Amino acid sequence: MTAHDELLTFLTTTLGPSGVLCDDVDIARYRIDWAGAQGGIPLAVARPATPEQVAEILGYCHRNDIPVVPQGGGSGLVEAALPDRDTPELVISLERLNGIRHVDPINFSMSVDAGCILQTIKDAAEAEDCFFPLTLGAQGSCQIGGNIATNAGGLNVLRYGMMRQLVLGVEVALPDGRLLCDMKALHKNNTGYDLKQLFIGAEGTLGIVTGAVIKLFPRPQVTRTALIGCPDVESVLKLYAQSRRSCCDLLSAFELIPRICLELAIEVAPDLPDPLDEGHPVYILMEVAASGPVNLDGMIEALFEIGIENGWINDGVLATSDHQAKQLWRIREAMLEGQQRRGEHLRTDVSLPLSALSEFHHRAQLSMEETSPECTVIAYGHVGDGNLHFNVLPPPTLEQEAKRSLLHELELQLFDIVAEFSGSISAEHGIGRAKQAPFLETLTAPEHEIMRGIKRQIDPRGMMSPGRILPATHD
Amino acid sequence: MTAHDELLTFLTTTLGPSGVLCDDVDIARYRIDWAGAQGGIPLAVARPATPEQVAEILGYCHRNDIPVVPQGGGSGLVEAALPDRDTPELVISLERLNGIRHVDPINFSMSVDAGCILQTIKDAAEAEDCFFPLTLGAQGSCQIGGNIATNAGGLNVLRYGMMRQLVLGVEVALPDGRLLCDMKALHKNNTGYDLKQLFIGAEGTLGIVTGAVIKLFPRPQVTRTALIGCPDVESVLKLYAQSRRSCCDLLSAFELIPRICLELAIEVAPDLPDPLDEGHPVYILMEVAASGPVNLDGMIEALFEIGIENGWINDGVLATSDHQAKQLWRIREAMLEGQQRRGEHLRTDVSLPLSALSEFHHRAQLSMEETSPECTVIAYGHVGDGNLHFNVLPPPTLEQEAKRSLLHELELQLFDIVAEFSGSISAEHGIGRAKQAPFLETLTAPEHEIMRGIKRQIDPRGMMSPGRILPATHD
Structure with missing residues (x-):
């Protein structure tokens, strides 16, 4: 028996026949992720149904030097859960351990x-x-x-x-x-x-x-959603600081949406009404929620007053029904689809201190446009956390090879600016494989050593998701 | 030159004369903590004024196998920062690095x-x-x-x-x-x-x-404080769940105070008014705070209504002035002093799932009283976090030796009950030296190995606060 046959026998014995998938058709869906990236052909897909089975499989793989990669719902964005393209790995899907x-x-x-x-x-x-x-x-x-x-x-x-x-x-x-x-x-x-x-x-x-x-x-009993048009990112940040105060820690979302995103959303869903009479450079989609009796409307109206008085708010609308609130949130969803339709583009997930965000935004936009005057910057995101998805659509006429190389160049350029402002190149998506190179560059020697030491200590044979976050040690 | 002389020379050169203390009188205050525990005589007290100086001292001690212990304000309760009584250590006080x-x-x-x-x-x-x-x-x-x-x-x-x-x-x-x-x-x-x-x-x-x-x-702009008399711990927990809902995440404190603690407080501060007309088995000291305009009084009154209706609240008072709120908080402070005055007693800091807390409280009280019918249980604390300071005053007539041995027995007994209810023996105070023995007993093999591995990796010579949390490795 080959090592591969032995693994399959072990898995079938441990998990039963329905716990193991080997057929090309069956395993196809474990080879792609949300972003459309394609992984290699795994040794098999194991589908344990208990924590003990997961542990047993890991023990077997550890003893036999078989690399493994766990998989959840496949919506990661940094290729951490995709099977390796060079070294075949055992995929362990947690989908049956789901109670x-x-x-x-x-x-x-x-x-x-x-x-x-x-x-x-x-x-x-x-x-x-x-x-x-x-x-x-x-x-x-x-x-x-x-x-x-x-x-x-x-x-x-x-x-x-x-x-x-x-x-x-x-x-x-x-x-x-x-x-x-x-x-x-x-x-x-x-x-x-x-x-x-x-x-x-x-x-x-x-x-x-x-x-x-x-x-x-x-559970929140009352939720209010508002869309607010603002003159610029600087005003948005001042409005955010005021919102935290005026809304007494009841603020549950504060999303930045630039005008271009609203337009992308309307491209996808032409029935979506442009919610304010005029266009504004940037919008905030804000949500406030409370689990008891609080006058959220009064709270938001008072915030609007302060915001208008200070010139941070141009105009705004407070949803008066669930339907209207859902329409406002549809903008947030449709704009992602609109972005997707424009084809391959630079997607990032950076974070900055909020106090540096406006200047960062300005500098980064200038820098992108200097390198590629026809590119389109789409910077939106969880601005209350200092988290921007600073994305760039390349000029539509560019051919594939030139496009890839431009996007790569823009990414490096952007990450340099992130570093200047003491930001992070990955606020929430993680590192995986996709961001490993720029991540390793930002690590100091003690950080790198401690991370490697932890990895070596807990996974001495390097069989657990090798090559994600840190370079593989078993190569 | 002896190794000790060399260390002093190094420290004086690096920190200047005011950065090093050796005199018995000068170092006395670094040898005691908040709880009155007494540490050994340190090699010296180093008082670095920059992060770089701290690092430089550690490097020196690492190369020369000199154990060190950092010290903050000295209010720890588990003897983590006290200099060792057997092996002389270098105390590093952070007091001058204070900007x-x-x-x-x-x-x-x-x-x-x-x-x-x-x-x-x-x-x-x-x-x-x-x-x-x-x-x-x-x-x-x-x-x-x-x-x-x-x-x-x-x-x-x-x-x-x-x-x-x-x-x-x-x-x-x-x-x-x-x-x-x-x-x-x-x-x-x-x-x-x-x-x-x-x-x-x-x-x-x-x-x-x-x-x-x-x-x-x-910053909170409005704060409201209330004292509530409740029939038992079970009611307190139901009231807590309701408070989180009714007060919309604006609840900032929810402290359990048994009747005995109120009496201890009045012993210390006889001018403190007994805030409710009658005595109640347990009290809750509750605080709600908001950074903007919210009707907190209405919120708390609505909660009172629900609580009284359900029999969770016997009676309550909402402070109507800052002075009155301060008086209520004085109970919380004075009761600690009253407890202290009763002399040596068992002090613990356990936590439980809130859903198990009432039964735990009942079982633990019974168990203590079975072992020592004349002891007095004083269980108070941050009940909203499931954190109880379940303390026990021994019978006042007991002589020193018998008292110590009883308190030790009660502690072991209590920790066994904590384990039965899947609780923690240290919710917030930590392990240090004082709780190391029971802590090590609760560790599983993988936990122990990973903790030791981390310690070994980051502090391979075992010179950093040796013997705290984990046993010393250099012995």
């Missing part, structure tokens, strides 16, 4: 399997009059284990934090085949090094999250 | 030196109409570096999180003498393993925090 273990509305917590779909979790929370705040475009398909492995962000970070802030406990299958179980539903626990922090955001390079205890919140 | 580097009210962040006093930071935030939420009894003397090293908790955790959630960046002097600088003022940053998480809560065993970027919030 909700326990909802505790008194403790405001829930324990779940890693393969549980985010939307399922949000629904289960709501059924107990609670709220799980992580909100992403991919929430109907992404899995909580992937959210934890990537320290996911999304729309509500400014109020509730990133995934890291929402995790109380984790259960992790370690590369050597043991289970590390830290599933206490505690809001405070200061006993030794907080090991769960290592696995959150490690993109599967230190083990596979198999379960978690997550935090819940009171 | 505020930069306040950024637009980015809601501040960068500070590690030795900066917490109250100084809170004042600097307020001067910019911002708020730094960490609130502790020791805030007038504790240092932010110590708060970070211990992942401090306190009164406002239920709304703002523990110290870990309030840190955006750290600067750390590593045991080998290099500076790790991760001082970006970013609210989101997903680039590789989040190394700062290792140093937060490590109690100085992995390096010395020399600076940090911390998060700020809008």
Whole structure:
């Protein structure tokens, strides 16, 4: 028997026939991701149904030097979960380990399997009059284990934090085949090094999250959405600081949408009304939510007054119905589709101190336009977190090769400016393979050594998602 | 020259004469902590004034196998910062590295030196109409570096999180003498393993925090304080769940105070009025705060109505003036003093899932009283976080030796019950030396191995706060 045959026999024995996929057709969907990137042909796709099975597979692979890559819902954007194109890997999909273990509305917590779909979790929370705040475009398909492995962000970070802030406990299958179980539903626990922090955001390079205890919140009873037209990014930032004050920490979203994005949205959905009478350079899509009786309308109207008085707001509309609020949010969704339709473009996910964001935006836009006068900058995003998706559409006439090379050049240029302003080249998407090169360049020697040391210690044979975040060690 | 002389020469050359203390009288205050514990005689007390000096001292000690222990404000409760009683250590006090580097009210962040006093930071935030939420009894003397090293908790955790959630960046002097600088003022940053998480809560065993970027919030403009009498702990927990909903995430404190604590407070401060007409088994001291115009009184009155209707509230008072609010908070302070006056007692800092807290409380009280019928249980604390200071006053007539042995027995008994309910033996105080034995017992093999591995990797010679959290490796 070859090593590959032995692996298949082991998997079939351990997981049963439905737990292993080998057929080209069956495995096709594990080779592509949300962004359309294509991975290599894996050794097989294992579909364990219990945490113990995940651990058992890892132990086998560890002993036999078989590289593995865990996979959640496939909505990652940095190729961390795609099977390697050169060295065949075993894909471990968490999709069958997808139950909700326990909802505790008194403790405001829930324990779940890693393969549980985010939307399922949000629904289960709501059924107990609670709220799980992580909100992403991919929430109907992404899995909580992937959210934890990537320290996911999304729309509500400014109020509730990133995934890291929402995790109380984790259960992790370690590369050597043991289970590390830290599933206490505690809001405070200061006993030794907080090991769960290592696995959150490690993109599967230190083990596979198999379960978690997550935090819940009171379910919002009232939500208000507004679209605000502003003269420039500088005003937007002043408005944000005022909003945090006026809205008393009840602000749940604060999204920057430049005029061009509104136009892209209307291209895709021509029935979408241009919500304000005139066009404005930038817009803010703002949401405020409360779990009890608060006069949110009064709060937002008072904010509008201050904003107009100070010249930060040109005009604004407060949705008066759920339907109207949904229409405003449709702009946010449709603009992404509109962007997609324009074909290959530079997509980034940078973050800056908010106080530097306006100048950064100005400098970066100038720099892009200097290099390529016909390119179109589309900078939108979670501006309340200092997080900009600073994207660039290349001139439409450019041929493929020239386009790729231009986009690469623009990216390097942009990352240089990010560094000048002490920003991050990856606010929420992570590193994976796609951003490894620029990431490694920003690391200082002690950071690099400590990261490598942690990897070596927890995964000494380098079989866990090799080549993601850090270069592979087994090559 | 002896090794000790060489060290003193090195320190004097590096820090100047005022940067080194050796005299018995001068070093006395570095040998005791808040709880009155007494440490050994250190090799010297070094008082560096820059991050680079801290790093330089660590490098020297690393090369010369000299154990070091960093010290903040000395308000730790687990003997982590006290100099060892057997092996003389070099104390590194951060007290001269105490500046505020930069306040950024637009980015809601501040960068500070590690030795900066917490109250100084809170004042600097307020001067910019911002708020730094960490609130502790020791805030007038504790240092932010110590708060970070211990992942401090306190009164406002239920709304703002523990110290870990309030840190955006750290600067750390590593045991080998290099500076790790991760001082970006970013609210989101997903680039590789989040190394700062290792140093937060490590109690100085992995390096010395020399600076940090911390998060700020809008300054509350309106604050309301209420004292509520409740029939039992079960009702308190139901009231808490309702409060989170009714008060819309604006709840900033929710403290459990049993009747006995009110009596202890009045013992110390006889002028304190018993705030409600009758006595009640347990009280809640509650605070709600908002940074903008919200009708907090209406919110709390509505909560009172629901609470009374459901039998969770017997009676309550909402402070109508700042003076009255302060009087209510004085109960919280005076009761600690009253407890102190009763002499040596069992002090714990446990946490439980809130849904288990009432049964835990009941079981633990019974168990204590079974072992020592004349003991007095005083269980109070941050009940909104599931955090109880479950303390026990021994029978007053007991002689010293018997008292110590009883308290030790009660502690073991209590920790067993904590384990049964999947709780933590240290919610916020940490491990240090004082809780090492029971802590090590709760660790699983993989947890223990990973913690030891991290320690070995970052501090291979074991010179950084040896014997705290984990047993010393250089012995």
